[in-house]
Amino acid sequence: MPNVLIVDDEESIRTLVEYNFQRSGFDVEAVGDGKVAYDILRARADKFDLVVLDLMLPGMDGMEVCRRLRQENVSVPIILLTARDEEVDLVLGLELGADDYVTKPFSPRELVARARAVLRRSEAVEPESKPAALQSKVLKSGNIALDVSRHEVRVNGEILEFTPKEFELLQYFMENPEHVLSRDQLLDRVWGYSSATDTRIVDVHVSHLREKIERNSKNPMYIRTVRGIGYKFSDATSTS
Template sequence: MPTVLVVDDEASIRTLVEYNFSRSGFLVEGVEDGKTAYDILSTDARKYDLVVLDLMLPGMDGMEVCRRLRQEGVKIPIILLTARDEEVDLVLGLELGADDYVTKPFSPRELVARARAVLRRSEAKESEAKPSAAGKVLRAGRIVLDVARHEVRVDGVLMDFTPKEFDLLQYFMENPEHVLSRDQLLDRVWGYSSATDTRIVDVHVSHLREKIEEDSKNPVYIRTVRGIGYKFTEGVSAK
């Protein structure tokens, strides 16, 4: 059974989340502050399969916990809980390497469903160490994506990508010239087809453009298809 660490200073919310994960077949542990969570995860992250992390924590907040763990190379999947439905919070959390977010108030069933989706995606990425992934390199214009090495280079320069940014770019490059809806991207990259909104896709696309486009305001690789979603091209200007 997968083990989840729930980090929230509100006892009622922590109890609710722990109960719903337990009845869904997870092993659950809970802590009430960020410093304790960081100390546990930085020394024994392999004990856990997933972290559900509140942003507003006393002392060390969720952003800082996420930032430190990712800087130290801890790759455990993280779902953020936030009561602040603001773009800046979502952007920063995703930039720091969180895998998903859920805004309070939330449905416990939705949280568990997202947790399962994040775990499925994490397991799929681990399986890419198989020989079938060895040597797989995708190229488009100035971009070279090495699947086995989990590296992206633009004009020969190694770029810094979060795990989910890498996943999204890989899916785009594996499906060039296909119009991909936001719902389709949620399903194929994040692993679920139902979400409260699709901003998580738009935020990641925005960050990809900043890293791979010469002019993120006039993209030539990831183009918006109005009313539908996005299309990845080989980097030839439409002008």
Template sequence: MKKVLVVDDEPAISTLLTYNLQQHGFETLAAPDGETALELVQNNLIDCILLDLMLPGMDGLTVLKRLLQIKSSVPVIIITAKSQEVDRIIGLELGADDYISKPFSPREVVARVNAVLRRNSKPQTVGQNVLKIDSLTLDLDRHLVQIHDHEINLTPKEFELLVYFVENRTHVLSRQQLLQHVWQVDYELDSRMVDIQVSHLRDKLREYAPEQKWIKTVRGFGYQFGLESK
């Protein structure tokens, strides 16, 4: 049974979330603040975290940073009010996997939890499985990326995105295609999440090969992996 941690200081919302998750077969833990959440993550095997950004004491973005430092492989879905667009974008930039805006439906929450769990439970390929293009090497078994023998530190989502770009390097990929194949979502999701992740990926690749234009923007359509020199 998958275990979901709900971090929200409003008892009514916390109860609503935990009840609906339990009704769909999840085990749940609840934390009213960031300190309690960090303690629960350290002492329990958590599969997914629902994190409200408006928390007493330690703010939600700080909690997110700490959570990702402790358990970077655990997917985090941030919960924000529609007026918190800046915080939502910062949360995605810090490494959150998804977001939900208030007011939300319990059905939407369950769908998004299931989606991030599917994305993080892909079976690992056994055996030698390496992609190499020019100075870029991707070891799919070890989730290792190197440029000119320098290891690049990517988040799990950035790694998935890069692999998909490389495997489809002859195609221009729309944001919707990236959402469907990398995020594996079956609901409407803000395409800015794609833009943010692509921007982060570009920055990390550019650090070790600044002369290379790794991912091209195709105006009006999306992106394409490329090996053009600037």
């Protein structure tokens, strides 16, 4: 039974989310203060499989909770809840290491489905579950080298920092060069979403990847936009 920590200061929302997770077979702990949640996770992070974290919290806001946990290498998956449907919140939350986000008002069933998808992805990347051949795989394209086992990306020989989801997205692109990949397909394969959802999360991650791997993010050589469909990763060996 997966354990989830629900963090929201609105009692009605906290109770609704807690009820739906319990009904879906989760073991749930719920708090209404960001500092309390941070202290719990610092002390008992290994007890939880997932955190559902509101942004607007007393004590410590959700962004700060997320930032501090990631700085301290607490890797428990985090889904952000936000009532502010603004690009800056989405971008910042993902940059800080959140795994997903849901905008209020939301469907409790959709939130639980997104949680299950995050958990599936988290389980899929456990090192001990990978065969030796996969663990030793290094993907190369132009001046990019992605080491699957070390979870490491080098660009022009320099190791760059990537969030877990940026790494997974780049890996999927590099494993499927010259294929046109729709946003829905990327959501399914990288995020594990089988139903339609907000595709902005794909566009934000692609934008982040371009800033890190492209010489000119406005005129990309690797991740190209296919208008009306999605993206294509070009094996730009001539860029090395």
